[in-house]
Amino acid sequence: MSAVPIRVVVSDAPFDLGAEAAALEAGPETGAVVTFTGRVRDVAGGLRWMEIEHYPGMTERALEGIAREATDRWPLSGVTVIHRHGRLAPGDRIMMVATASRHREAAFEAAAFLMDYLKSRAPFWKKEVTEDGAEWVAAAEKDEAALGRWDS
Structure with a gap:
C-alpha cells in the first residue's frame, strides 16, 4: 500500500479553501x-x-x-493541514484541516481527531491584542478534555 499524501503548510499568507479541497x-x-476552517474571533469584544x-x-x-497518526488510525486517501502565523485580524482564516477518504465516516473522524490535537498540542503561541493591552491565550480546558476520546 502506498503512503497517504500529507500536505502541511505553515505560512503567514492567506490560503484558498476551494483549491485545497x-x-x-x-x-x-x-x-x-x-x-x-478556523477563523479569528473577537469573543470578548475589542480585539484588534x-x-x-x-x-x-x-x-x-x-x-x-499528528497527520501521520490520523492516517494510521483511519483509511484516508489524503490529509491537508494549513496553519497561519503572524498578525491576523478578526475574521481572518487561521487554519484549515481537510481529510479525504473512500467513506465519510473516516473523513469526519479523522478531521475531528486532527482538530482536537491541533487545538491542544500544536506548537503555536497565540497572543490577543486588544485596546486594553495584550494577553497570551492558553488552551481551553474543554479542548484538553476532548483529547480523551481518542485514547485507545
Missing part, C-alpha cells in the same frame, strides 16, 4: 472530503489582532506527526 477531491479513491508565533521546522514536524 479540490486537490483532495482529485484522488481516484476519494469518496468524501471533510474540511474545517491576534499574533501567532511558532518555531519553524519544529512546528511542521509536529503537524506532520
